[in-house]
Amino acid sequence: MKLDHETCYRAVQARDRRFDGRFFTAVLTTKIYCRPICPAPTPKRENCIFLPCAAAAHEKGFRPCLRCRPEISPGLFAQFEGAAVVSRTLNLIAEGALDNGKVADLAEQVGVGDRHLRRLFTEHLGASPLAVAQTRRILFAKQLIDETSLSMTDVAMAAGFMSIRRFNEVMQKTYQRSPANCDEFMLQKIRKTHLHPPKLR
Amino acid sequence: MRFLLPRAIPGVEAVASDFYCRTICLDGLHGMVEVRPVEGQNHLLAKIRFPKVGAIAPIVERLRRLFDLNANVTEIAAHLERDPQLRGRVAALPGLRVPGTWDRFELAVRAILGQQISVAAATKLAGRLVEAYGEPLNLGTSIETSLRFMFPKPEVLAIADLTPLGLTRARAKAISSLAAAVAEGQLHNFSSLESAVQTLCKLPGVGEWTAHYIAMRALREPDAFPATDLGLRRSLSPNNPLTKAQLLEMAQSWRPWRAYAAMYLWLSEGLADDLALLAEGIALEP
Numbered sequence: 051m052k053l054d055h056e057t058c059y060r061a062v063q064a065r066d067r068r069f070d071g072r073f074f075t076a077v078l079t080t081k082i083y084c085r086p087i088c089p090a091p092t093p094k095r096e097n098c099i100f101l102p103c104a105a106a107a108h109e110k111g112f113r114p115c116l117r118c119r120p121e122i123s124p125g126l127f128a129q130f131e132g133a134a135v136v137s138r139t140l141n142l143i144a145e146g147a148l149d150n151g152k153v154a155d156l157a158e159q160v161g162v163g164d165r166h167l168r169r170l171f172t173e174h175l176g177a178s179p180l181a182v183a184q185t186r187r188i189l190f191a192k193q194l195i196d197e198t199s200l201s202m203t204d205v206a207m208a209a210g211f212m213s214i215r216r217f218n219e220v221m222q223k224t225y226q227r228s229p230a231n232c233d234e235f236m237l238q239k240i241r242k243t244h245l246h247p248p249k250l251r
Numbered sequence: 252m253r254f255l256l257p258r259a260i261p262g263v264e265a266v267a268s269d270f271y272c273r274t275i276c277l278d279g280l281h282g283m284v285e286v287r288p289v290e291g292q293n294h295l296l297a298k299i300r301f302p303k304v305g306a307i308a309p310i311v312e313r314l315r316r317l318f319d320l321n322a323n324v325t326e327i328a329a330h331l332e333r334d335p336q337l338r339g340r341v342a343a344l345p346g347l348r349v350p351g352t353w354d355r356f357e358l359a360v361r362a363i364l365g366q367q368i369s370v371a372a373a374t375k376l377a378g379r380l381v382e383a384y385g386e387p388l389n390l391g392t393s394i395e396t397s398l399r400f401m402f403p404k405p406e407v408l409a410i411a412d413l414t415p416l417g418l419t420r421a422r423a424k425a426i427s428s429l430a431a432a433v434a435e436g437q438l439h440n441f442s443s444l445e446s447a448v449q450t451l452c453k454l455p456g457v458g459e460w461t462a463h464y465i466a467m468r469a470l471r472e473p474d475a476f477p478a479t480d481l482g483l484r485r486s487l488s489p490n491n492p493l494t495k496a497q498l499l500e501m502a503q504s505w506r507p508w509r510a511y512a513a514m515y516l517w518l519s520e521g522l523a524d525d526l527a528l529l530a531e532g533i534a535l536e537p
């Protein structure tokens with residue numbers, strides 16, 4: 051189902067939980083993107099654009115909000131009605147198909163051409179397959195930092211980054227702070243538990 | 252959990268009403284996961300014990316699929332509610348998901364084991380299979396657990412003689428053929444639901460029902476729909492079960508979420524436990 055600007059804006063004003071995960075609000079003035087349920091004051095109508103997935107926001111240069119935490123949004127990479135190929139590809143990306151592999155090989159696995167796959171992604175998600183893979187890594191890393199006791203090196207590896215340097219670079223660029231400072235407070239709170247319990251949504 | 256509970260494989264899984272625990276094997280390494288809902292909150296908490304930290308992302312992703320957390324439940328419910336026959340059932344079970352599986356092969360074996368016998372009997376057989384052919388759990392450290400085995404590997408079951416475990420010859424052959432196909436990587440990727448069902452049906456002992464059931468739970472095909480299922484055919488017309496064609500006709504408007512419609516119908520019939528008896532048992536395979 052396609053959501054129009056007005057429906058989305060009203061959902062954001064009402065912080066309507068039913069829309070959580072179905073779109074993200076990117077705010078042109080702050081360059082930050084949010085879930086529909088974000089507790090922050092609702093931005094002006096003309097400053098909002100609505101995007102179908104988090105990767106679209108990342109690709110357009112928006113940063114994830116630290117208050118509503120897009121990384122724990124439900125349905126982050128949910129199935130899409132009428133686009134079985136996209137859903138199938140998202141599953142393979144989630145299994146790490148693009149951590150080492152190429153988009154062309156991925157396309158072959160789901161039985162479509164490389165360019166067709168990119169076009170489907172743009173049409174349904176507003177983001178390329180590579181952006182989706184990268185966004186997954188970033189958001190998953192952020193969740194691990196906040197909710198587990200893993201060291202930064204472990205987080206980088208667990209989230210599928212090829213090197214700790216790359217991890218630091220990407221996280222610095224996304225959150226404008228080093229990963230270790232991403233959420234110092236949360237981290238200390240959770241360090242008391244010794245197992246690593248990521249939350250599933 | 253209500254669905255997973257009676258199906259837990261002894262030695263591999265432990266399930267309670269608010270708890271799911273199992274052994275896992277990835278890249279030859281053993282581990283354990285524990286998942287429970289957080290009271291009053293809309294999420295699950297997973298505890299993962301695994302020797303390699305790089306495996307956490309795939310483990311979490313597989314757990315998400317096991318609990319079908321990627322499903323767009325509001326959208327699915329809104330779609331199915333348009334049919335007056337489903338409206339009440341959808342309202343009664345908000346946020347229903349289609350339970351998946353940790354391991355596709357394990358689920359497929361479980362589906363074949365369950366053909367024409369009760370869930371309890373199938374569970375007992377699965378337990379014997381695991382004890383005979385599963386690798387013993389090795390976590391490096393010793394921890395208190397009733398879980399002792401990995402689910403057997405396809406390469407092992409492909410050449411094992413399963414009849415001494417109490418399986419019929421046909422069922423044993425079905426499982427070894429499936430195992431051989433999986434070991435050769437034949438059941439890895441499908442470009443569509445149709446091609447998956449077609450390929451699965453070519454295996455001996457796998458009919459349309461089992462193929463759709465595997466597609467629904469193991470392959471996460473949201474439109475899979477075992478239309479030959481007696482429980483489904485009865486649920487909308489208790490006295491005079493619909494034919495497969497009639498049911499398929501009716502299910503047209505449920506697409507592309509027919510798997511969810513099937514779950515609503517099964518569960519709302521109060522068939523949570525017996526469901527499999529109807530679904531896995533009475534729905535006869537060719």
Ligand SMILES: [Zn+2]
Nearest residue numbers: 084088115118
């Ligand atoms: Zn926000």
